[in-house]
Amino acid sequence: MRARRFLPNLSLLLAFDAVMRTGSVTAAAHDLSLTQSTVSRLIQTLETQLGQQLFLRQRKRLVPTDAARRYFGQISSALDIVQRASMSLIANPDGGTLTLAVLPTFGTRWLAPRLPDFLSANPGVSVNLATRFARFNFDAEPFDAMICFGHDDWPDARHLKLFDERMTACAAPDYLKNRPITGPTDLHDRVLLQLETRPGAWPAWFAGQGAAAPARPDGMMMDQFSMMIQAAISGLGIALLPDYLAQIEIAENRLQPILRPAVPGPGAYWLVWPKAKDDLAALKAFRAWLTATLSEAEHAS
Template sequence: MRVRRFLPNLSLLLAFDAVMRSGSVTAAAHDLSLTQSTVSRLIQTLETQLGQQLFLRHRKRLIPTEAARRYAGDIGQALDLIQRSSMSLIANPDGGGLDLAVLPTFATRWLAPRLPQFLSANPGISVNLSTRFKPFSFDVEPYDAVIYFGRDDWPGADHVKLFDEGVTACAAPALLADHPVRDVGDMAGLTLLQLETRPTAWSAWFAGQGGQPPGEGNRMRMDQFSMMIQAAISGLGVALLPDYLAQIEIAEGRLRPILRRAVTGTGAYWLAWPQAKSGLKPIAAFRDWITDRIATDFSATLGAADSPTPEPGRAPS
């Protein structure tokens, strides 16, 4: 049961939010098309209901307390969620919206080009994409689902595995012409480009090649695969990429795979959603679509780790 004391009227929360965002009662009153005295009265009513002083009064100025700053963060998120939900209902009264958090390079390189197919097959559903690098709680963040890399351990969520990751080391043709790589020993002296969130990826790749990684001296860390791809194309070093991300540059000849391709990586890609939302139509439709599409797209590449080893430093013919 909801307790009304802890559910202030929306007009009170909007006034509070406006003052916190704009920094003054005058600006807040302008934003809300109200008088300054009305905004001040709404703030006082909110303080009375909560039993907390939210602002210090100094020469007709309202100075937010530390409690008000903490409260503003939560209230802002709640108002954003109400707004998005209302917009989604208006735009799709017979369908629904899907707010999806996704890894940035996966979104731009794989998901976005294929998303029109999903939307065409599900005309009543809209999809909103946000990029996220790090784990979050569905209880705090207003997302319906997330595509992430790791294990099936997202708290309070149901999961479906999309695919296991195979990683391929790639470098620019000019770099390999100057520094040919015929075995793992030839990797010494090359700069290894590494994703910040995959600290053990190179160790797993070298183990898959039957060798040991060189020292930590020639490492360059980056926070996105898209940045790593461009750095490798420029000849800055060797990029260790999920095999599905490397396909375009390899096919175009801008990168060449090194040694054995699609070595088993350190995790898998997953789709997760809150257990409480498992029955929602947008989530079920997206889950069914993406698993079918990945099964089709990856059927020719998921077994690449067991394929014959190409000539070192060259793309297979």
């Protein structure tokens, strides 16, 4: 049994959430289509039920307390989960739902073009996608799984390896025409574009060329491969891209490969999910589809 006194009415929580988000009772009232007096009364009722002062009244303004800020972070996440669950039920009442966190560029360039095949093979399943860069706690986030880069070392989780990362150095055709590269040492005085989450990528690439990396490479730091691709196309430097991304740009003649392509990188792509969701039907279907898709690609190559 859930103790009702610890479960405030949804209207109270929505009023609190709106005041915290908008910063004022007036804006919250407009957001909720209520009167200002109604929103103020709902806030007072919530404070009475919790036995905590959530706002300081200063010159007709509500200033949130530290307790209110902590409470808002948790309540906001809970309301998001309720909203996502309701949206999924409305959109797909008869099938399963898979809520997946993905790396931004992987999601748009590798997963999205293949998702129609999964949805066609699993018509009862709907997929929700959101981008994440770093690890998170599955207990605190509304995700069933994540496609991430790294190693199979998430705690209390299952791992399905998708493929190892292989890196190809690329540059714009005009860049290479004006500054040709004949060997690894030619890169020592070039701008090497780098990704924040791949600090060991360039050293691994140089090792794959049988050469040592420059001690302090001249470069620009990026947080997404999509940004790095555009920087390289614009002639700002040399990009080091996962081969599945490099091949797209090479085929379109926006970039050209440099020296040995597809050098093994320092990690792999994984599907990771909490052990508690092993038997989630939509996730099982997705794992089976990924395994089959990757097997077909391996045999085709």
